[in-house]
Amino acid sequence: MFIQVGVYKFAKKRVAFRCDYCRHCGRETMSVADRSFNFLHLYWIPILPLGFRTEWRCAVCGQDPHRDTVASRPMKIIVAALLLMIVLTFWYPVFFPVSLPNNSLQIWGLRIGVAVLFILSVRWIRQDSTASLQQELPGVQPYNQSTCPFCHGTLMYEFEGAKCISCDVEHRPLKSKSQDLTFS
Numbered sequence: 001m002f003i004q005v006g007v008y009k010f011a012k013k014r015v016a017f018r019c020d021y022c023r024h025c026g027r028e029t030m031s032v033a034d035r036s037f038n039f040l041h042l043y044w045i046p047i048l049p050l051g052f053r054t055e056w057r058c059a060v061c062g063q064d065p066h067r068d069t070v071a072s073r074p075m076k077i078i079v080a081a082l083l084l085m086i087v088l089t090f091w092y093p094v095f096f097p098v099s100l101p102n103n104s105l106q107i108w109g110l111r112i113g114v115a116v117l118f119i120l121s122v123r124w125i126r127q128d129s130t131a132s133l134q135q136e137l138p139g140v141q142p143y144n145q146s147t148c149p150f151c152h153g154t155l156m157y158e159f160e161g162a163k164c165i166s167c168d169v170e171h172r173p174l175k176s177k178s179q180d181l182t183f184s
Contacts, residue, residue: 004043007050009036014150015054016170019143021136022058022065028140030059030149033172066133073125080121087111087118142173 012034020031035054039046058065090111146155153166162171 004041006041008039008041008046009053010039012036014167014169016172017059017143017149018172018174019140020056020058020065020174021133021140022061022063023067023133024061024063024065025058029061029065030143031056031065032059033057076121076125080118080125083114083118083121087114090114137174140174143171 013036014032015035016033018031018033020029021027022029022031033054033056035052038050038053040048040050056065057063090107143149147153148155148164148167148169150169151164151167153164155162155171156165161173163169164171
């Protein structure tokens with residue numbers, strides 16, 4: 001018997017938009033922020049209120065535009081650990097001789113090949129994929145129209161962005177790295 005657990009998203013509403021770079025699409029797109037009230041559910045019965053949450057998604061593909069498209073760090077570590085176990089299995093007879101013949105060319109090819117794969121997996125873990133996003137974000141062109149892209153209402157510009165007078169959707173432009181580090 002399986003336990004059915006998940007998150008319900010009630011009262012989902014579009015609250016903001018911005019021009020952004022989507023890693024899934026690999027290009028500049030518009031991102032939309034949806035706000036919802038989330039509940040943890042068990043067997044489709046809401047159990048625990050989790051509160052309001054705002055999530056950004058690409059208007060083209062529907063994915064989180066800044067989420068890494070390659071494997072997560074824990075998954076990379078699991079792959080490297082599995083490869084390490086295979087390396088140790090292949091190299092064990094070299095350091096602790098057993099009665100099996102271990103000088104054949106195929107065995108040595110496997111030993112060296114798996115060792116190389118392990119070294120490459122360690123380099124893969126160290127790879128920083130956030131650097132490519134930080135290179136792409138400054139090139140994103142800001143939204144410079146005076147109408148809302150959803151209802152075509154007039155945008156009223158404020159200090160950091162704009163707000164549509166018809167549908168109350170805000171324009172929240174991307175912040176530069178220096179603006180993210182300032183505290184007020």
